[in-house]
Amino acid sequence: MNADDVCNLTTLMTDIDWDDDSNNERWCHEQRSVAAAYMEAQPVGFGQLGDWPAWHIAPDVSIWAIESLKAPGKVGWWVICGDLPTDYASGENTPHPRIAVGVFAKRWAQLAASMERGEDPASFSIGTLECADELIPLLKSRARLLSEWVSDDSVWQDKAQ
Numbered sequence: 441m442n443a444d445d446v447c448n449l450t451t452l453m454t455d456i457d458w459d460d461d462s463n464n465e466r467w468c469h470e471q472r473s474v475a476a477a478y479m480e481a482q483p484v485g486f487g488q489l490g491d492w493p494a495w496h497i498a499p500d501v502s503i504w505a506i507e508s509l510k511a512p513g514k515v516g517w518w519v520i521c522g523d524l525p526t527d528y529a530s531g532e533n534t535p536h537p538r539i540a541v542g543v544f545a546k547r548w549a550q551l552a553a554s555m556e557r558g559e560d561p562a563s564f565s566i567g568t569l570e571c572a573d574e575l576i577p578l579l580k581s582r583a584r585l586l587s588e589w590v591s592d593d594s595v596w597q598d599k600a601q
Contacts, residue, residue, distance in 0.1 A: 464498045468493055472504065475521050478519060482528060488506070495541070497589070498522075500524070501520065501541075502521055502522050503537045508531060517531050538596055545590060547583075549580065549587075
């Protein structure tokens with residue numbers, strides 16, 4: 441994808457009426473495919489990916505519950521995707537999507553700070569020091585936005601908490 445493609449995609453995304461249920465539903469289905477493909481590439485075992493996000497704000501973020509293999513019926517993993525890095529985290533001690541969003545926010549803020557210090561994010565799979573110039577501002581801005589959403593009760597009304 442070149443710069444013109446990104447600009448065209450951005451224009452198309454802003455022209456979409458996200459209050460229209462069909463656009464919202466289509467986006468959620470696309471994000472489910474992103475989440476599923478991402479998890480298939482990870483070195484962890486996992487159960488069933490939810491059919492619908494546990495929480496989302498289209499077209500920015502979706503968080504998906506993935507069933508635990510050890511404790512069927514419980515969340516084993518959370519995966520986050522959208523207009524941000526795709527990532528996953530353990531569902532252990534993280535029973536609600538709001539808490540999981542906070543976990544990602546904290547993780548990304550810590551990763552950005554480590555990368556700013558020149559530390560290799562060896563335990564992380566989001567990027568390398570070679571892409572730090574692009575990744576640090578992205579991680580900081582998305583961590584800040586996620587933190588704001590975690591603190592904002594209004595984005596959690598009528599949604600899973």
